[in-house]
Amino acid sequence: MRVIFMGTPDFSVPALRAIATQHEVVAVYSQPPRAAGRGQKPRPSPVQRAAAELGLPVRTPERLKSVQDQAEFADLGADVAVVAAYGLILPPAVLAAPRFGCLNIHASLLPRWRGAAPIHRAIMAGDAETGVAIMQMEAGLDTGPVLAEARTPIGPEDTTADLHNRLAEMGAALIVEQLERLPQPARPQPAEGVTYAQKIDKAEARIDWSQPAAQIDRQIRGLSPFPGAWCLIGDERVKLLRSRLAPGSGAPGQVLSGFTIACGEGAVEVLEAQREGKRPMPAIEILRGLTLPPRLG
Known part of the structure; x- marks a missing residue:
């Protein structure tokens, strides 16, 4: 399958590596290098570094709003795009370009904890469990139908770092399973139980x-x-x-x-x-x- 991968932080890397072993990753999209460290030199994202190790082509547009950026995305002829903590809003033209659309690896059990910081918020709220969901992306914020989910308990001493690493590996395994099953039906998210994981201040x-x-x-x-x-x-x-x-x-x-x-x-x-x-x-x-x-x- 021809896959476009879109991600930026460490959370996304296990999924990229897992997909690359079984499918043709035609392009990796990541946020542009940001100034970091004492010298404030531009530093590639973890996904960009992993893609370079795997010999995969990387694109780092500031946005995906221009007609040219969207045309270049469509010209890749992808079967599906996999999105994992990419950090940019995808315009409708991008969401519709791949044959099977765009699938998101989201670190919560939707519709609980839509938004930017689902792992932090699940622990801070005292949730007993969380998980990862594979969602068919649409224009709303994490509102799309869910193809599959995997659950894990939140232990009494789990930190966000602990849960982050566990969910990243779970998400990698789950997305590989779901790619093998495309096309497949997805269930709409229930209207009840919606919560939003606001960015940590x-x-x-x-x-x-x-x-x-x-x-x-x-x-x-x-x-x-x-x-x-x-x-x-x-x-x-x-x-x-x-x-x-x-x-x-x-x-x-x-x-x-x-x-x-x-x-x-x-x-x-x-x-x-x-x-x-x-x-x-x-x-x-x-x-x-x-x-x-x-x-x-």
């Missing part, structure tokens, strides 16, 4: 220790590794990256023992953290070089 990252422990634990795990939930330890902003619920109680922000902190209700034990300018470290290592005050800010 950095203002959500500061920890308010007066909140219940369950909410703070989900905040820490849901925002790990980016942008990273944080608190003040003295005058230093420290990111908290892994945690679990712990026994104990006290004034909000009170250090109970080790790296166990009292919340508005219950307590949270921090398992991994990151000091400014340092790498992430287990809490036991952090505490060797950092003395916690009686209460965190």
Whole structure:
């Protein structure tokens, strides 16, 4: 099958690699290289780097709105386009160009968590499970009919990074299965149960220790590794990256023992953290070089 692959971040790479082993990938579309690092030099996306390793042609248009861009897309004569966290809105002409249209690998169980940050939001909301859905794309935001889905529980210590990696591999396996079955019917999404995963705002990252422990634990795990939930330890902003619920109680922000902190209700034990300018470290290592005050800010 002639496939156009469209993706940008690490999440998309397993699907690209899986598809490339079984189908002819006629082009890879990814967002243009962005300035990154200390030198602010343009850095190709993870998908662009993976495509180069696989010897696949890459296109990086800023948008797909021009007649020329859309004509070049149609001229590829693809049977299907697979989209995984591409990051650009596809115009109707692009959606309609491949013989079987465009299929999206979405990291939630639609219609729950349509939108930009489904993995973060599922953890932060306390969902018991999530998964990936293969959706036939249409003009609306993640509103298209679903061809297939795969489910996974959200463990009590899962972070967004953990779930991201698991769902990326699940999505890769599922899209390969579905490509072999085209054409096939898809089920419309139900009207009930629709939620939207709004983009994460950095203002959500500061920890308010007066909140219940369950909410703070989900905040820490849901925002790990980016942008990273944080608190003040003295005058230093420290990111908290892994945690679990712990026994104990006290004034909000009170250090109970080790790296166990009292919340508005219950307590949270921090398992991994990151000091400014340092790498992430287990809490036991952090505490060797950092003395916690009686209460965190």
